Amino acid sequence: MSNVVPRNVRMALSGIAWPVYILLYTPLALVAYFSFAPGPGGGTHSLHAYNVLFRDGDVGAALQRSLILALGSATLSTALGTLLGYGLCRFRVANARGIAANLPSLIIYTPIIMPSLVFGISELIFFNFVHSTTGLLNAGLLTMVIAHITFQVPYVTLTVFARLAGLDPNLFEASHDLYADGIKSFLFLTVPVVQPAIIGGFLLGITLSIDDFTISFFTSGPGSVTLPIYIYGSIARKGISPEINALGTLMIATILVLAIVHFFLNRHRERASQLPV
């Protein structure tokens, strides 16, 4: 098919695409470059910013909160989303029409479609209202976890649903014929079969949590500064510093390494499963 594309067009495509690839990574590379700014000792570059960063207690606390937020919200949203995807795939009346039948889909797509600013401000108002009337849900790590679960559930649901929808429905019939009840067939058939989707949904949840700033910003309290909020506040107060660049570099590097490792592991597994038996 690609032989349809003439040589000069291919050259032109390369001529546009490679500079864009470079441009995609230039800002990130510059963050890393400036993180090695010279310290008080002079020279052209140093690890001074990293030294300062590692000794900064605020950054350590923010990192800890970010990890709790990402892992906690992804775990709960994986549980909720897996059940939801499973239920919709297995127990919803097929080919139903009308508002009532489509209501679950509408509900699931709302967090995806809603602009994150509107999302964040809605939560801010809601938590504020709940706190002022009942004294519960003071803005902090707990409200952030709740909000993060809310935007992750649909993605986990869609991932699990897509995997289940691709399965042969006879599998469930077979497990039923072998006297597996609902819970047994869920635990010993569904969970193992959709395990890659569940893991994928969990990782997606973590990625979404790490990526988010806007929703975190509006649901956080003074005592729940996470890494992105720390960086944002620091830039707003005193601009970009080598320490912020060092922190940014570590965050970028973590994501890049994780993503590339995940990609190649997946590819390896796919190849292994494609071997002729």
Next chain:
Amino acid sequence: MSVTTAEKTAVQTESRARAFRLWVTAGPGLFWIILFLLIPSAVLLGIAFMSSNDYGSPTMPLTTQPFQQVAGYSLLGWDDGNIIIFLRSLEQAGIATVVTALLAYPIVFFIMTRPESVRPLLMLFIVLPSWTNQVVRTYAWLELLGPNAPLTWVAHMLGLVPPDLGIAPGGFAVTTGLAYNYLPYMIVPLYASAERLDWTLVEAGRDLYASGFRLFWHSVFPQTVPGLLSGVIFVAIPAFGDYVVPQLLGGDRALMIGSLIANQFTETPDWPYGAALTLIMLVFTGAGLVAFRVLSRKLGGSGEATI
């Protein structure tokens, strides 16, 4: 009637058991989203019709005053500030969408002309930057566009930017930041439709001596329209209401609707006014969404996932 009462009850029990299982499995997740997103956003929209007290918090009675504020009316008379901010947001979202679409086509077809085994890797490197944190990947552009940054020196030499000022903060930096942030959202759906492309149509066109642009326009482009429309939605809607990019790269000269809304809940609280602004923004967003759905139905084929 051949259906006996026993069979009927069996069917009823069966469907009741099914409904029960649906509630047990799907219930918690749906309940969570309803409680923590649908109800809060309904409250937000309700606040848009309330009065504001001295602290900017909503109180009774119900009023349409927040919407008059949105339209630009205040105690000091009419002011075009809000309309300018709305138009600027539309313009920024529009430019970002066009720029990402213009970049996405060559990149997608560049990837399509590479061997099949390297295509996933090339796609990975397109989406990777969008997995880093919003704040980090946005402020990273200050290293290129801020005062004393390389591209700012170039702009100074060309006389595009007054000395002592950077490209950022400013409108151009916001456009760049938006295009950078949302480029993968245009490329991914476009790539999906390019993968399904029927190349025999292209070959047929070539056999009929069509070439170059005409070949692309009549045989390739129509097949990618569903992907393009999905991409337009994925880019234009979040770009219109973006908060991080205008906040970090825009400054006061390039204020967008997102920052204007956020200010009503942070710096200078006026919740009803902020809620009314949000409602208007959602109306714009919803209208855009509906318009594009109608358009994509007319042009045939929908590239959306269904659940």
